[in-house]
Amino acid sequence: MELRIFTEPQQGATYDDLLAVALRAEELGFGAFFRSDHYLAMGTDGMPGPSDAWITLAGLARDTTTIRLGTMMTSATFRHPGPLAISVAGVDAMSGGRVELGIGAGWYEAEHTKYGIPFPSTGERFDRFEDNLAIITGLWATEGDFTYAGKHYSVTDSPGLPKPTQTKPPVLIGGLGKKRTPALTARYADEFNLPFVDEATTAAQFARVRTACEQVERDPDDLVYSNALVLCVAGDERELERRAQRIGRDKDELRENGLAGTPDEVVAKARRYADLGSQRLYLQVLDLADLEHLDLVAAEVMPHVGG
Template sequence: MELRVFTEPQQGATYDDLLAVALEAERLGFGAFFRSDHYLGMGTDGLPGPSDAWITLAGLARDTSTIRLGTLMTSATFRLPGPLAISVANVDQMSGGRVELGIGAGWFAEEHTKYGIPFPSTAERFDRLEEQLAIITGLWATEGGFTHEGAHYRVTDSPGLPKPAQAKPPVLIGGLGKRRTPALAAAYADEFNLPFVDEETTTAQLARVRAACEAADRDSDDLVYSNALVLCVGADEAEVERRAKAIGRDKDELRTNGLAGTPDEVVDKIGRYAALGSERLYLQVLDLTDLDHLRLVAAAVMPHV
C-alpha cells in the first residue's frame, strides 16, 4: 500500500505551511503530496484565505525534488479546459514530470457564489467535466490540429501546446456516483479514488467501476484504486485523543470513519482496505503544524503496509 499526504489548505494555510509539509513528506518517503482545490473554508474562518491549487503546486514543483504532486480534486467549474491543460503541463515541466491531475465536477456551491464562479446544475457540471476530460487529454496527446465540438466547449485546430514532461500526467477521477462517475473513470482515468468512505461502500463502488471498465472493453486492472481517509494516529491513547481534539474531531468517530488509533490499529485497517483492492491511501492531514504526526506514520506504519 502506497501512502500519500493530502492537505486541505482552504481551512487555513500559507504557502510556507504547505511547503513544510511537502518537504517533510518527501524526506520521509511518502509517495505524493496532494492538496484540495477549494476557495472557501468549511466550518472555519479559513485565515489567511484560500490559495489557488495550481499556483501553489507550481511553487512546490520548484521547491521539492522527488515527491509527486497533485490535486484531490481540481474543480472543473473553476477553469476552462484549454487553460487547465496548459497549467498542468507547465507545472509538470516545472517538476520534471511529477504531476497528477485529480479532477471532478465541483460540488461546493457557496464557494462559487462567494467568488463569482458560475455553478450549473449537477447534470450540466458532469457534462462539462466529461468534455473537459476529452479536451485536456486530447490536447496533451495531439500532434497538432486537435478539434472538439461539444455542447459547452469548442476547440478548433489547436496545436495542443505546451506538452507535459510525462507522456500523460495521470488522471484521477473519484466519487460515489453510481453511473456517470464509473463511466468517466473507465473512459479517462488512470486512478479511481474514493473519498472518506467505509469498507462496505468501497466494495460496492469499486465493483461498479470494474463493471464500467468491462462495459467499455477496458481491463479494470489498468486502473489504480485508492481511498482518502482522515489521519489521526498516536503512539498511545492520549496522543490519539490530543490529535483528534486538535482537528475538532472525536477519536472514536475517527476510528470508525477515518484512519485513527495506535499504529497497530491503523496498520490493521489499512490491510482491510488493501484486501478490498485499494492500492493507495491519501492521508488527510488537517493539522499542518504537527509534522511529528507524519514522522510517526513513517516510522511505525509505513514499514508494515
C-alpha cells in the first residue's frame, strides 16, 4: 500500500508552509503530495486566506524534484475544461511528468457564493463534470482536431495543445454516488478514491465501481482504488491527545473515524483497508507545522504497509 500526503491549505497555509511539507514528504519517500481545491475555510478563519490549487502546484513542480503532485479534488465548477486541460498539461511539463488530476463535481456552496462562482443544481453539476472529463481527456488524447458536443461545454476542431509530458496524467474520481460516480469512474478515471469513510462503506462502494467497470467491458483491476483518512499518530497517549487537540479533534473519535493511534494501531487499520482492495492511503495532514508527524509515519508505519 502506497502512502501519500494530503493537505487542506484553505484551512490556513502559506506557500512556504506547503513547500516545507512537500519537501519533507519527498525526502521521506511518500508517494505523492496532494492538496485540496477550495476557496473557503471550514471552521476556522483560514488566515492568510486561500490559494489557487494549480498555481500552488506549478510552484511545487519547480521546487520539488521527484514526488508526484495532485489535487483532491479540483472542482469542475471552478474552471472551464479547456483552460483546465491547458493548466494541468503545463504544470505536468513543469514537473517533468509528475502531475495527477483529481476532479469532482463540486459540493461546497458557500465558497461559490462568497467568491462569485455559479453553483447549479446537483444534476447540472454532474452534467458539467461529465463534460469536463470528456473534454480534458479528449484534448490530451487527440492527435488531430478534437470536437465534442456536450450539454454545457462544447469544443470544435481544437488542436488539443499543449500536450502533457505524461501520455495522460492520471485522473482521479471519488465519492459516494451510487450510479453516476461509478459510471464516470469506469469511463474516465485511472483511480477511484473514497474520502473519510469506514470499512463497510469502502467495501460497498468499491464493489459498485467494479460492477460499473464490468458493465462497460473494462477490467476493474485497471483502476487504482484508494482511501483518504485524517492522520493522527503518536507513540503514546499524551502525544496523541496533543496532536488531536492541535487539529481540533478528539483522539478517540479519530481512532474511530480516521487513521489514528499508535503506529501499531495505524498499521493494523491500514492493512484492513488493504484487505478491502485499497492500494493507496491519502493521509490528511492538518497540522502543517508538525513535520515530526511525517517522520514518525515514515519510520514506523510506512515500512509495515508495503510502501
